[in-house]
Amino acid sequence: xxxxxxxxxxxxxxxxxxxxxxxxxxxxxxxxxxxxxxxxxxxxxxxxxxxxxxxxxxxxxxxxxxxxxxxxxxxxxxxxxxxxxxxxxxxxxxxxxxxxxxxxxxxxxxxxxxxxxxxxxxxxxxxxxxxxxxxxxxxxxxxxxxxxxxxxxxxxxxxxxxxxxxxxxxxxxxxxxxxxxxxxxxxxxxxxxxxxxxxxxxxxxxxxxxxxxxxxxxxxxxxxxxxxxxxxxxxxxxxxxxxxxxxxxxxxxxxxxxxxxx
Numbered sequence: 001x002x003x004x005x006x007x008x009x010x011x012x013x014x015x016x017x018x019x020x021x022x023x024x025x026x027x028x029x030x031x032x033x034x035x036x037x038x039x040x041x042x043x044x045x046x047x048x049x050x051x052x053x054x055x056x057x058x059x060x061x062x063x064x065x066x067x068x069x070x071x072x073x074x075x076x077x078x079x080x081x082x083x084x085x086x087x088x089x090x091x092x093x094x095x096x097x098x099x100x101x102x103x104x105x106x107x108x109x110x111x112x113x114x115x116x117x118x119x120x121x122x123x124x125x126x127x128x129x130x131x132x133x134x135x136x137x138x139x140x141x142x143x144x145x146x147x148x149x150x151x152x153x154x155x156x157x158x159x160x161x162x163x164x165x166x167x168x169x170x171x172x173x174x175x176x177x178x179x180x181x182x183x184x185x186x187x188x189x190x191x192x193x194x195x196x197x198x199x200x201x202x203x204x205x206x207x208x209x210x211x212x213x214x215x216x217x218x219x220x221x222x223x224x225x226x227x228x229x230x231x232x233x234x235x236x237x238x239x240x241x242x243x244x245x246x247x248x249x250x251x252x253x254x255x256x257x258x259x260x261x262x
Contacts (some may be wrong), residue, residue, distance in 0.1 A: 010226055010236065013126050013134060013183055017192045018218035020138040021180070023145070024173055025197030025214065026207055027156045033086060036074060037193040039094035040170075041186045043070040043175050045118045046097055048181065063182065067174035075167040120237040121185025124229070130183060132187040137179050142173045153207075188237040192218060195244045202255055221247045 028036060047062035073093070080089050101118065145152055151165050180189045196218035200210030225240030 007226055007230055009126050009128055009131050010123050011129050011223060013123055013137060014192075014222035014226065014240070015219060016131070016134045016138050017180055017184060017189070020142055020197060021189065021192040022175055022196040022200075022211055022214035022218055023142065024176065025193040027152070027169070027211055028193060029197050029201065030156050033077065033090060034194060035090050035094065035145065037099065037177070038186060038190040039090045040067075040070045040074065040174060041181050041189055042094050042097035042101065043173065044067040044177055044181055045101050045186060046104065048118055049101040053104050053107060060178070060182075063178045064175075067178045068171065070165060071174040072214075074170045075163060078166070080230050118181070119185050119187055120235055121181070121183055121188060123184045123188070124226075124236045126183060134179055134183060138176065141176055144172060157207075185237050185247060188239050191241040191244050195221075199248050199251060202251055217251075218244065218245055 024037075028034065044063050044066050047064070047066035050062050070093075077086055077089075080086060131162055148165075152169060154160070155165050157167060177189065180192075184192075196214030197210060199217040200213035204210055221244035222240055225243030226236060228234065228243065229236040229239035
């Protein structure tokens, strides 16, 4: 009973993460910009690294500043794609952000621990207040996307391009990442964005069905991953990522075996 009480809030945090990130993952997969999440998350990580450097002062403000700046950059992705491969550009953005974070944290008293926190988070010790704030923020942003779902669907699935709605898409996505990275770290956030949506795409191309399948797979994998990490005293984020990845790989193999040779 004590273990259940301790793991309740980490699991609820994973529920919030899976619900919102699977939705954005469907858009990201359809757009073919797979690594935009980890690049934007690492770019936001510069703000988090700066907050560590300044002794955690203005952590949310600095993260938000880099989130908005990252959203502006990615909103111009269609124009950038005319000049260079967009995935290559996203790769450069990621490695630049990664290097900048290392340089900043190298001057921080606890740089190694703080860098690990940016990558893996500390979801096992999340507080009820943080969980509630995550549900409120994700609920508001999710509600915004639901109200204007036709605009965002047209943006991703029909190829309708407009800077204003493109910017709103990446801005809301960036605000989600600010909260998510602070809670769970970049590794877990990236896995929740891509893998549940990929699992859904194994069985259907219908966005709503992909969303439902992804939610189910993400929640089951999160429950298993958190439970194992607690039982074996292993890092929570890597264990959850491993659990989710194994679910995807097993389902992929099962589908390949069922389909048989081409």
